[in-house]
Structures are given as C-alpha cells and as structure tokens.
Amino acid sequence: MKRKTPVYMAAMLMLVLALVITGCAGNNGGNTPSNTSSPGTNSGNEGGNGEQPLEKVTFTYFNGAGAAKDINTNETTLGKIFEDQTGVNFKIENLVGDLNTKIGTMNASRKYPDVLIPDAAIDDVVGAGGFIDLTDLIEEHGPNIKKAYGSDLERMKTEDGKIYYLPMSAQVGEFIPDPNIGQGAFWIQRRVLKEAGYPEVKTIDQYFDLIRDYVKKHPEEGLTGFISLTHDWRFFATTNPPMHLAGYPNDGGVIVDMDTFEAKVYANSDYTKQYLKMLNELNAEGLFDKSSFIDNYDQYLAKLTSGKVLGMFDYGWQIANAQNVLMDAAKADPAQDDFVYFPLPVTFDGRKDQYLDPPSFVKNRGIGITISAQDPVRIIQYFDNMLKEENQILRSWGIEGETYEIDENGRYYRTPEQIAKIDEAFRESFGFKYFDWNWPLYSASSTFSNGNAVSPGVQPEVFQLSLTEADKTILNAYGAQTYAEMFAAPDDRPWFPAWGIPKEQGSPEQIYETKSEEVTRKYFPKLVLEEPSKFESNWEEFLSEFNKLDYAGYEAFMTAEVKKLIEETK
Structure with a gap:
C-alpha cells in the first residue's frame, strides 16, 4: 500500500473535523450523549437523517390524564437535554374540567394539538x-420504537390494520414487581394503625371499624372518616x-372467572x-364526605x-401527587x-386479595x-429518540x-443525600414528574440490558435506602420489608x-359502557x-x-375477547 503524504493526511483530518462540526452524529436525530452523565455536551438540533441542522420547534401536547401544571418540556433539565438532542420542545397543557367535553370540542372543530393523550376518550x-x-412513520423513523414494543406492535393495530397511537409503556427485559403499591388499595392514615397497636386488618369491616374508633376518640379534630373520588x-x-373486595384484580367493569374465563x-x-x-x-354516621360526588380531582x-x-380507596398512581x-x-x-x-389489601371476608x-x-x-400536526416526522423521531x-x-x-x-458491580443506586433531595419540587424542575409517564417509555x-431496573423505586438497593425510620417501623410491625x-x-x-379490550366507536359494547356509567352516576349518590331506610x-x-341495558350482550363480547387473548398468548 502506498504511504499517505502529510498533505493528504492533513486534508483528510480537516474533512473529518468539518464533518464533526456540522454534526454527523447519526440517524433519527442522533446526538444522544454516549454517556448520560455528561448530557448536553452536543449542540444538537440535528435532522432525522443527520444531513443538516434543523431549527428548533415547539409542538403542542394535550394530556387528558394530567395532574400537573402546564409547562414547556425545555423548562426542565430532562426536557432541555431532549431538546438539545432533537431540536424539539413540547408545550404541555393538562386537562381542566370535563374530559369528554374537551375531547368532544376537539372532534367537532377538527382542531387538535400536535400530540394528544385522550385517555378514556x-x-x-x-x-x-x-x-x-x-x-409507516414507525417503519421509516422508529427503530427504537420497533425494538421496545416488539411483537406488541401487531397487537397495537386496530381492525383496519393501522396504528393510531403508542401505548404508554412497553415491557422490556425481565419483569420486576414493584415493592411499592402503585395499584389499588384501601388506604388509611398511619396514625390510625399506630394508635390501634398495628392490628391485623383483613376485612373491609375491620377497616371501617378502625376509622369509626379513631374518629370517636378524636371528636374535636374535625376529621373525615372516608372519601371517594368520582x-x-x-x-x-x-x-x-x-x-x-370480592378478590378480583382491576379488569374494569367485569370480573373474570379463573376457571371458565366467563366475564x-x-x-x-x-x-x-x-x-x-x-x-x-358511614354517611349516616357522619363519617363519609358528602362532597365526594361533586368535588373535582384537585379538590x-x-x-x-x-x-x-x-381513609379512601384509590390507586397508588392516582394519589401519588398527594x-x-x-x-x-x-x-x-x-x-x-x-x-x-x-395501603391495606382488605376484602369482604378475608379471602385472598388480587390488588396487584x-x-x-x-x-x-x-x-x-x-391530523393537525404539521411535522409528524419530527414528533415520531422525538418519541424514537426517547426510547433509546x-x-x-x-x-x-x-x-x-x-x-x-x-457501584463496582454495575448496579445503579442512590445515596441517602440523593434520595433526600429528590422531593416533589426537584422532580418538577428536573423533569422526573413530566417524563415519568404519558410518553412512549x-x-x-x-x-x-445491564440488568438494572428501569424504575429506581423497583431497584432493591434504592427502595431499602428510601425507607424512613417511620416506614421501617410500620413495615416491621406487619412483618414485611416492602x-x-x-x-x-x-x-x-x-x-x-x-x-x-378496545371497543369500536358506536358499537353495542361502547354504547353499553356509556349508558351503564350514566346509570351508576345517577344512582350511586342516592344510594350512598x-x-x-331508603337504601333497599x-x-x-x-x-x-x-x-x-344489554349487559348480557356485553358479557358475551367480553368473554369472547378474553378467550381470544388467552389463545393469542399460548
């Protein structure tokens, strides 16, 4: 091979430097820091093909499930890093008022934000x-989307064979159970359990009796025994x-028999x-909050x-802010x-619970x-970049x-000082609060791939360190570590x-769900x-x-769909 001359080598070096400066960092908005401990070291603003810089852009994003203040993502540390990588910022608007009214207005006007999370609508x-x-966008610009969702991409297709939205989370790697309770439970203030000597609480009667006894002993405090979210x-x-309470998990409006799979x-x-x-x-005793049927979520x-x-019944993710x-x-x-x-896993009679x-x-x-989005490619590239x-x-x-x-074994952990500083205010400013959910993730x-848990709270090292002395005291009282x-x-x-299970708009199943909610909303306040003397x-x-209502037809539909899903997973 002929030896390169110094002049040739210098020219090649200048060419390489020029390419680096103009930002040939890779495809799909590349620019991802090779080490996340040094984010923001790249100038960013790359195009999806890495050929030319793209101007920064702000897209609108409406969250129908949100419970946070409206914000631009680039006002947070994480959002700014993602903007540096992609040139994209999102202006987030969260729901205020009635979801169906808001979405109905969008549908009627045909005017939408660029990105939409309609939740139940x-x-x-x-x-x-x-x-x-x-x-097609996923096929052309979503290698990380395809990798994360894998075979579930087929399940995401509607009957017309199209994918209209990305589910909020993809199961990647091994499954690790959450040591916290993010799902359903009957929750009770710790002081109630402490004053009662940390009793065993297996039934809903025992749970409500604890509340009754505590209110009776503290009449001067103006306590509310139980509240419900409507x-x-x-x-x-x-x-x-x-x-x-009957021992079933959250399957929505049906319970599914474990032997027959009948819904x-x-x-x-x-x-x-x-x-x-x-x-x-409870209400007759003055222990139920009558405003439960008129209060909004913030109240x-x-x-x-x-x-x-x-006390109240709710899901851990829904009361997380409080x-x-x-x-x-x-x-x-x-x-x-x-x-x-x-959290307490009570049932009617102490039977095996299935809250998790x-x-x-x-x-x-x-x-x-x-359909209102002006640049779907930039948006899907942002989603794909996030899924790296x-x-x-x-x-x-x-x-x-x-x-x-x-640590030396490659395990992620947080120091006590780091755990202490990550309070709600930090979660907001850093962006943990805004990127914890409501995105493809x-x-x-x-x-x-290195075996660490995706969620820090699930990592055993972090969970144990995050426990306060009071946490340890009450868990020890019940013989548990988590x-x-x-x-x-x-x-x-x-x-x-x-x-x-999806239901087509206007289908008998969708109409049943709408009408059944109308009936329960009408009668539950009266019943409570x-x-x-009027209850019966x-x-x-x-x-x-x-x-x-045609609930028998709904049951037949749900049973058929349940059995179909069982066959698909065999």
Missing part, C-alpha cells in the same frame, strides 16, 4: 379520525372497589350492593394533603408521618399524533453523579386487563347519601334501570 378520537396512522373519568375509583358485570351484583350499603351507613387531592381524611407531598413533609418533620397513607396487577399490556390508552436505552436511563434515573451512582417493571409483601402475589391472567328501595330502582 381515546376511542372517540380514533372514531372521529383525529389521529394519523403511525405505521370526578370525570376517574369515577372508577368509586365503582371498582366491589371487584377488589360478568358486577355493577348490579351483591358485591356492589354490599359496598354501597357500607358507604351509606380531592387537596383534602388528602390536609391531614383530615383518614402522597408525595405528605412524604416530603414527613421527611422534613418525622411527626408528620402520622398523615402519610398506608400481573404482567399486562394495555392497548386502549396511549399517545397519538393528530440511554435516554430511558436518563429519564428514569437521571444523571450519574447527580441523581444516581453506579419502558414500563416500570422492565429491566435494562409494601407489596402485604398483598397476595397476582395470579397469571393472560388477558389482563380486560378494561384494555340518602337515609338508610333505591337499590331496586337502580336495578330496574340498569337491567334494561
């Missing part, structure tokens, strides 16, 4: 043609408890009657953080730990690009040396969750708030109206 948007088909699409927090509605069952009668009795959260509400505020206060002042809520979710794939919720493993580490763990460390139960140990392990359910007649009136 997602079928309405698909039916109205509000989303674009993502299939606002907008979150009404399920009031309709779901009978299912859990049955339970809104008109004795389970629901029994639970509503308990609430009716509900405010009451939970007031220290005056002793619980985080209470836990931050307890870290600053351990005496405030009394007001932190503790088994591995699942939810395909009727997600994030989509709308290094960015998922950044999104969930943060920056090495600032929000986490790596690895599920919290996933693992990275909150999940208080609950029964979930049974395998290949169809789970049944509420994730009117005097006990109100229940019969409710049954008369509910039984006019």
